[in-house]
Amino acid sequence: MLGGGGFLGINLCRRLAAAGHRILAFGHRGLFSEALTSVEFREGDLADRTAVANALRGADVVFHLVHSTVPYSANLNITRDVQENLLPSLALLDLAREAEVRRVVFVSSGGTIYGRAVQIPTEEIAPTEPVTAYGISKLAIEKYLALYELHHALEYRVLRVANPFGPFQIALKKQGLIAAILFGAMCARPIEVWGDGSVVRDFIFVDDVIDALELVAVHTGDERIFNIGSGVGRSVRDVLISIEQLLDRKLDIAWKGSRAVDVPVSALCVKRAREKLGWIPKTSFEAGIAQTIAWWRCNIDSVMRTYLANELQRKAANYVD
């Protein structure tokens, strides 16, 4: 599993380990190494060809969960996004062939790959017109996966995941609205939110995403690409209200104006995943938020420590500049 130390990676590692699968997690361990004690973890970077080659040895299914950028940051340096994500993913495909990996499961971006979708909720066959370089490189990787299956019989499946949230998501890379809100709420800081609250997203609890990852790893049908979301759009304002109700207090929001990378509405049609994967999202939004709040209450201290360490590091770097 590539990206085992990230938000989806940690959740997937824990699920697979609990089910008795033999897994090797590769990536940057990040904040929650104690959450991965039952997993073999190898520290390394996707750009390190030798390390990736070693990690792939003997693997049957590879989960590719790495992306160094987020929708906003990718647009600031598109060349770097290609160099850090697309090129290492191509190298990964060659290495997977050499290692005789059977299948690659790739987490793509249901929230950005369609761009300003005409049809809401959006089906997998809708046009893909990303308005961020993040979505374009995800799309290109999907296309190369298809090429490797066609020419080299390397199987693949893609999950176009909407906006996942849940335990182990922290907002340090400025991705994850719900994590950013809860982090702000827990340490009583103003919460920076882009837009005016009208932007609609499709939030899906991480446990449901992990269900889909497990199913897609063994899927034998003809489909290759599956939307994974709740199927229902929810405005940022509604999310804030739900969280305020569950926390039973007002949040301190600092509205930041809208951004060109944010499409006004994103909600995925998940009919294909229901019918062809036998997947259903089991967790209601409110239940997911409640679980996430519970997690934050237990983990705010360690997240806070990391956040402060990061801040200090950034300030030190500024002095050097």
Add this chain to the structure above:
Amino acid sequence: MLGGGGFLGINLCRRLAAAGHRILAFGHRGLFSEALTSVEFREGDLADRTAVANALRGADVVFHLVHSTVPYSANLNITRDVQENLLPSLALLDLAREAEVRRVVFVSSGGTIYGRAVQIPTEEIAPTEPVTAYGISKLAIEKYLALYELHHALEYRVLRVANPFGPFQIALKKQGLIAAILFGAMCARPIEVWGDGSVVRDFIFVDDVIDALELVAVHTGDERIFNIGSGVGRSVRDVLISIEQLLDRKLDIAWKGSRAVDVPVSALCVKRAREKLGWIPKTSFEAGIAQTIAWWRCNIDSVMRTYLANELQRKAANYVD
């Protein structure tokens, strides 16, 4: 104009120069420098950032006609295809912004971008599922062009050109079936053809493609992407028969088996270009072939000299290895 020394580039340079436009051609001069005497030509590589920046200075419309690979070769080294084509194209977009270029016109690939199309002839809104990395990098460049228009107001238009043929196309990069056939016919060598002759392509005479490039440079409508082809599919076998009739002799064909990068049928629906660009293909296939044969008769000596020089160079390189 980037790629002014290539097949489309030479034809476009000559047309624009004849119409009195001020143009700067940039690229590798190639074989036909005497055909470009009335054009300012600057020798340079798309990967050379400074040279490209200088070439763009003062340009209003930029034609991007460069691609270092062809459908077959791109698959042999996909990473290199990305490094040589996608990354320099991204750099070009940044440089075009800095130079305050108004519009970029990009020649994409109507023959590969759709992959194994379900609908024939294929419309612009059809799914894009390339079976070659060449088509994927063309597709990615299209998407980045849209991004730059959205975020930076750099206008763009894309022509998805089918299989162009005509004067100044030579088959040294192994692209261009008709050029390969005529080269072989002219110097009485066996002509290597992939497949069994059943593969169908949409051949379009180069003068008609140049018409479309001129029109799209000044197009003011909402459309961004236009298919450019004859609209009619023609099998390789039919092409061979037509050429045999026009030359009034049998060709010596060496059939080479089929390749995975060759989709069985490619033919483009060109309704959008007819209606929105006011473009129509004016040259019948037979008339185009006749003109191309006439050109080959005048130019076989210089093409042959280059071919032999290339062969010698390759042999010399082999000795060094």
